[in-house]
Amino acid sequence: MNAEITTSTQNSEKSQGYLMRFFKIFIPFFSSGKSTTGFILFLIFLIIAILAPLIAPYSPSAAVYDPNLPPTAGHWFGTTNTGQDLFSQFIYGARNSMIVGFGAGILSTIIGLIFGVIGGYRGGLTDSILGFITNIFLVMPGLALLIVIEAYLKASTPFINGLIIALTGWAWGARVFRSQTMTLAGRDFIAAAKMSGKSPLRIMVTEICPNMMNIIAGNIMFATLGAILAESGLAFLGFEDINSTSWGTMLYWASQNAALLRGAWWWFVPPGLGIGLVGLSLVLMNFAMDQITNPRLKAQKRRNNRGRKAARS
Amino acid sequence: MRYVLNRLGFFVLSLWAAITINFILPRMMPGNPADAMFAKFQGRLTPAALDAMKKAYGIGQSTLWQQYIDYLHGLFTFNWGLSFMQYPTPVSDMIQGSLPWTIGLVGISTLLSVFIGTALGVYISWNRKGFLDNTLPVVSMIFQAMPYFWIALLFVFVFGFKLGWFPMAHGYDPSVTPGFNATYINSILYHSFLPAITLLLGSLSGWIIGMRNNMMYTLGEDYVSFAEAKGVKTSRLMFSYAARNAILPQLTSFAIAIGNVVSGSILTEQVFSYPGIGNQLTSAVQSQDYPMIQASFLLIAVAVLVANLIVDLLYSRLDPRIRTGGTV
Numbered sequence: 001m002n003a004e005i006t007t008s009t010q011n012s013e014k015s016q017g018y019l020m021r022f023f024k025i026f027i028p029f030f031s032s033g034k035s036t037t038g039f040i041l042f043l044i045f046l047i048i049a050i051l052a053p054l055i056a057p058y059s060p061s062a063a064v065y066d067p068n069l070p071p072t073a074g075h076w077f078g079t080t081n082t083g084q085d086l087f088s089q090f091i092y093g094a095r096n097s098m099i100v101g102f103g104a105g106i107l108s109t110i111i112g113l114i115f116g117v118i119g120g121y122r123g124g125l126t127d128s129i130l131g132f133i134t135n136i137f138l139v140m141p142g143l144a145l146l147i148v149i150e151a152y153l154k155a156s157t158p159f160i161n162g163l164i165i166a167l168t169g170w171a172w173g174a175r176v177f178r179s180q181t182m183t184l185a186g187r188d189f190i191a192a193a194k195m196s197g198k199s200p201l202r203i204m205v206t207e208i209c210p211n212m213m214n215i216i217a218g219n220i221m222f223a224t225l226g227a228i229l230a231e232s233g234l235a236f237l238g239f240e241d242i243n244s245t246s247w248g249t250m251l252y253w254a255s256q257n258a259a260l261l262r263g264a265w266w267w268f269v270p271p272g273l274g275i276g277l278v279g280l281s282l283v284l285m286n287f288a289m290d291q292i293t294n295p296r297l298k299a300q301k302r303r304n305n306r307g308r309k310a311a312r313s
Numbered sequence: 314m315r316y317v318l319n320r321l322g323f324f325v326l327s328l329w330a331a332i333t334i335n336f337i338l339p340r341m342m343p344g345n346p347a348d349a350m351f352a353k354f355q356g357r358l359t360p361a362a363l364d365a366m367k368k369a370y371g372i373g374q375s376t377l378w379q380q381y382i383d384y385l386h387g388l389f390t391f392n393w394g395l396s397f398m399q400y401p402t403p404v405s406d407m408i409q410g411s412l413p414w415t416i417g418l419v420g421i422s423t424l425l426s427v428f429i430g431t432a433l434g435v436y437i438s439w440n441r442k443g444f445l446d447n448t449l450p451v452v453s454m455i456f457q458a459m460p461y462f463w464i465a466l467l468f469v470f471v472f473g474f475k476l477g478w479f480p481m482a483h484g485y486d487p488s489v490t491p492g493f494n495a496t497y498i499n500s501i502l503y504h505s506f507l508p509a510i511t512l513l514l515g516s517l518s519g520w521i522i523g524m525r526n527n528m529m530y531t532l533g534e535d536y537v538s539f540a541e542a543k544g545v546k547t548s549r550l551m552f553s554y555a556a557r558n559a560i561l562p563q564l565t566s567f568a569i570a571i572g573n574v575v576s577g578s579i580l581t582e583q584v585f586s587y588p589g590i591g592n593q594l595t596s597a598v599q600s601q602d603y604p605m606i607q608a609s610f611l612l613i614a615v616a617v618l619v620a621n622l623i624v625d626l627l628y629s630r631l632d633p634r635i636r637t638g639g640t641v
Contacts, residue, residue: 132323135323135327136326136330138569139617140331140614141576141613142576143575143576144576144594144613147594147595151598151601151603151606229460229461230576232463233460233579233580236460236462237595251462251463260470260474260481261474263470265470268466268470269467271463272460275460276458276463277458279459280454280455280458283458284454287450
């Protein structure tokens, strides 16, 4: 009886501990106005993306409504020249942009981790070769490369675009991970792990990666922003299946049908604003994380707030 | 010297990589683009042109290696093939016509962006908690998150369509005859204002935030505190002591920045129908003009690589630690 009670309380304490730790991850996001705004903005778009079929009043591709309507009660963002509901397109576009953005962001971070961590940890020839490949991808003009690949692929879906974006856009992350790995590799705990006979792969995965979690998270946000912008740019240029529903494709149709010259601002303003707001939420969260995880930026703040001597001591 | 050789070596190798990517991509893709192309152009091209195209794409040709040698030979003798879109204009002529536009637009807006961004970064790092320090990073972050081409679209709509202050498209007024005279140059400047502002606003934030953070590292250094204690004048402390060192890490992020601006320029040129190389690339892809695609991608890549080489060499002039063999 007694024993049972203790185990169960222990269990609940333990699960509470995990829960606490889970929520602790999000505490930094509420430490300043900027990051809270970013986080809430992000949650809103996440919910829109997940619940798109419930929120959107009509089908995004059905061309059955009155064409060229300005915003009305029935069609909040108006309709296209073929009579598609723009609000529904916007909602479904959020879904595609978020999936492509995060998919590409996470994938490119993983590729960057492979190149950066292995190069930084191994050093020597491995590092030279991996570093060279990284630098090549770093200096190649990304969008031009993407456009050329699209030229040979022809009318790909948003998901294939996301894949290509990830495969070409990982280099910046790799460079950051490499330098961080090199600093970490000299620390005592890595030496201890080596002594205890852990394999290099195990050290990289279980010792090095967890110790640069903040950089990894920052890179995911940065890469996601880049992927969303790149995907929308490609779609805007018409290098994506033009029947797909994404914010970039909406802008493509808007400019193809001279929405600018007809003053149809409700056609091209919402998609761009959507991209911008999702991007802004990522930038804000990233900026807040920089402030939190980069002690020197914080130290300077303190120094200037309380006078120069305070920082010295 | 070792550093310079190192950088030159990297430049040559990355150039080779760009050239080789350009060679391999069409041959790697599913569904041979050359076949589709030939079907399309069978009746329209002379047999000689078809032969040249076949050679360029390696149809009925010997080994991949032989194709590669031919490709390199054609490349360095400026024999880039003929455009399909405007047959039989040589691709090199079309490139020549569009390259100055892009270099002018991207070059000037990048230089302006570096100078203005760095100056603002220095300023706000010094006046911490001032009005600009609180607002500028946020404003620039908003611009960073916005797609370039959408800002361009808004500018066209507001300043071109609604207010009519600036022209909505093209590089110069078609009624003006090109030539080295004031009207033509004025027309160019007038037309390039909106595209340049778009590129400037899009790239400014990176320089501001980067410089601000670098300045804060540098202002924490002992030598700055020492100089301040000695009573060095504020302006001197700011520019001759802190900014001089803080500006160096900025240069290393140039590679990323110039790549972004070029990408932005491709999109912005499309919005403004600007006669630059980005527009050339886009329309080449739309009309499947493969020689043009290859040439314009290669030139964009080479331009970016050269810009990076210049910055790298400049870096070694500015930071003596690199020349004397310190850590890179």
